[in-house]
Amino acid sequence: MRKRLISGVAAILAATIWVGGPTGFVAGEARAQSVVPVAPTGMAVHASDHVLGKADAPVTIIEYASLTCGHCGAFHTQILPELKKKYIDTGKVKLVFRDFPLDRAAAQGAMLAECAGNDRYFAVLDTLFSTQASWAVSKDPAADLGKLLRLGGMGEPEIKACLANEKLLESLLAERQGGEALGVTSTPTLFIGGEKHVGLKALADYDAAIAKLIK
Numbered sequence: 001m002r003k004r005l006i007s008g009v010a011a012i013l014a015a016t017i018w019v020g021g022p023t024g025f026v027a028g029e030a031r032a033q034s035v036v037p038v039a040p041t042g043m044a045v046h047a048s049d050h051v052l053g054k055a056d057a058p059v060t061i062i063e064y065a066s067l068t069c070g071h072c073g074a075f076h077t078q079i080l081p082e083l084k085k086k087y088i089d090t091g092k093v094k095l096v097f098r099d100f101p102l103d104r105a106a107a108q109g110a111m112l113a114e115c116a117g118n119d120r121y122f123a124v125l126d127t128l129f130s131t132q133a134s135w136a137v138s139k140d141p142a143a144d145l146g147k148l149l150r151l152g153g154m155g156e157p158e159i160k161a162c163l164a165n166e167k168l169l170e171s172l173l174a175e176r177q178g179g180e181a182l183g184v185t186s187t188p189t190l191f192i193g194g195e196k197h198v199g200l201k202a203l204a205d206y207d208a209a210i211a212k213l214i215k
Helices: 009-016 027-034 070-088 104-115 118-130 141-151 156-163 166-181 203-211
Strands: 050-052 059-065 093-099 189-192 195-198
Touching: 050 118, 059 070, 070 093, 070 118, 070 203, 093 104, 093 166, 104 118, 104 141, 104 156, 104 166, 118 141, 141 156, 189 203, 195 203
Parallel strands: 059 093
Antiparallel strands: 050 093, 059 189, 189 195
16 A cells, blocks of 8 residues: 655645646546546546446446555556456446546646547546556656557647646646545545545455445
């Protein structure tokens, strides 16, 4: 579990984000403009949230994660595929993914996932988590992230515009602040049916927490 002190995060993180390149309309900007940069409300699912699964699934999991968190990467590559097959694909559960960036690289990755567009959002997340070791600790994460996203069809101007989008950054920081308001201090933190689960757990633990909510 990766823990960080939660102090002045917005100012610190915003100051370290690379903002070079022209500002232009990108896929993620529409979402950024629709999100007021204040803490979202508790367990409510918002129109701006990214939801994996059916909107009317009876059980909701809200996940706060950082793209540079190793345990978050393990959850997404080892645990989530099994939960998806058993619960999400069958319409019993929906997963709401919210960013809780722990550092500059995580914020950059989150911005680029947003700019990939809603249709490709979770596919990009899967790519970033599965290739985490190749970019998360890089000397130039933005450059390595750019290489990955170019392979996925994003052009260099779009990537630069995305990373220069201050409104998008503000919306991601607001998402983190919303997690702080719920008591999130480390990643991954999952709220399963409103019950808080901190850190990476075994598949059986998640399975048990979900199963008791399924009627």
